[in-house]
Amino acid sequence: MKQQLQNIELMAKAELEKISDLAELENLRIKILGKKGELTAILKQMSALTAEERPVIGQLANKVRQDIEADIADKAAQLKAALAQKKLQAEKIDVTLPGKKPSVGKLHPINAVLNEVKEIFLGMGFDIAEGPEVEYDYYNFEALNLPPDHPARDTQDTFYVTDNVLLRTQTSGVQVHVMENKKPPIRIIAPGRVYRSDAVDATHSPIFHQIEALVVDKGITMADLVGTLDMLMKRLYGDDCKIRLRPHHFPFTEPSAEVDVLCFNCGGKGCSMCKGEGYVELLGAGMVHPKVLKNCGIDPEVYSGFAFGLGLERIVMRKYGINDMRLLYENDMRFLEQF
Ligand code: DAH
Numbered sequence: 001m002k003q004q005l006q007n008i009e010l011m012a013k014a015e016l017e018k019i020s021d022l023a024e025l026e027n028l029r030i031k032i033l034g035k036k037g038e039l040t041a042i043l044k045q046m047s048a049l050t051a052e053e054r055p056v057i058g059q060l061a062n063k064v065r066q067d068i069e070a071d072i073a074d075k076a077a078q079l080k081a082a083l084a085q086k087k088l089q090a091e092k093i094d095v096t097l098p099g100k101k102p103s104v105g106k107l108h109p110i111n112a113v114l115n116e117v118k119e120i121f122l123g124m125g126f127d128i129a130e131g132p133e134v135e136y137d138y139y140n141f142e143a144l145n146l147p148p149d150h151p152a153r154d155t156q157d158t159f160y161v162t163d164n165v166l167l168r169t170q171t172s173g174v175q176v177h178v179m180e181n182k183k184p185p186i187r188i189i190a191p192g193r194v195y196r197s198d199a200v201d202a203t204h205s206p207i208f209h210q211i212e213a214l215v216v217d218k219g220i221t222m223a224d225l226v227g228t229l230d231m232l233m234k235r236l237y238g239d240d241c242k243i244r245l246r247p248h249h250f251p252f253t254e255p256s257a258e259v260d261v262l263c264f265n266c267g268g269k270g271c272s273m274c275k276g277e278g279y280v281e282l283l284g285a286g287m288v289h290p291k292v293l294k295n296c297g298i299d300p301e302v303y304s305g306f307a308f309g310l311g312l313e314r315i316v317m318r319k320y321g322i323n324d325m326r327l328l329y330e331n332d333m334r335f336l337e338q339f
Helices: 002-018 022-033 038-048 053-090 109-123 151-156 173-181 222-237 290-295 312-320
Strands: 134-136 160-162 165-167 186-195 207-217 243-250 253-262 279-288 304-311
Touching: 002 022, 002 038, 002 053, 022 038, 022 053, 038 053, 109 186, 109 207, 109 222, 109 312, 173 186, 173 207, 173 290, 207 222, 207 312, 222 243, 222 253, 222 279, 222 304, 222 312, 243 279, 253 304, 279 290, 279 312, 304 312
Parallel strands: none
Antiparallel strands: 134 165, 160 165, 186 207, 207 304, 243 253, 253 279, 279 304
């Protein structure tokens, strides 16, 4: 039996050498020290021993058990340490390496310029108004002094939902909504999308953006219109920007004007960009027609107002020297990243 005990201890040591993970170690422990283990099996034979042999063998058996337990504990500690080391190695972070830069998006040039324009007007005490893109004929045309057979409608053909519901061709209809709902003094801008049945080319798109402005109060004159436009253009394009008004016709303003800015390219000398004019056309404007005021329940004998409508794309293109409107809609990152 003494021999058997010594063999077990030798066998345990040899097996322990080969073990490389904790599960194998546990299996070995059960195999030797478990209830049905090899050492236990030997101890069960103790009853066959003589009274003199028993304490000697008993002592030896205890020592063997303690030795094996200690060896297993050592091995477990070794394996755990190795495991922890491996994990540390795998999770190692070199804090001195340069980080991965997240790519931060930015505003589309149309939105960037729109925000800029909004800021300028908010600074002048304007509110921002909104109107529906799917609009009644009445607001888009009729209330603006464009009855059904008016020839100016031809230049603003659009997409009709029914005979009298359409996709708005201009933001001017918001003027009517605002005047119906609010008494003067009124000072608003109304930015938004408009639609026309135009084919796409370098300067046209069936969907584009306008910004409408409307001021109605007692004693508003053309001088207020010019002052406001001058301020807007100087803030947008710099202090040496000059504007010019040309007589024009819009059914909803009287008098009406087309507003040009000094050509950025040639500074007024005349070049291919301004077609030799020295100025480029930017927007339409005028004094709100008395009939339009009346349509909205505002007395033109007491109040007067000015209005203008500008194409946002045109402002963006002038600002950044973009010569093809389609670039603004194609979402080509190589283009958009430049702004
Ligand atoms: N709505 C006009 C257009 O789309 C632009 C315009 C002209 C707006 C004169 C105005 C204005 O408010 O007074 O062509």
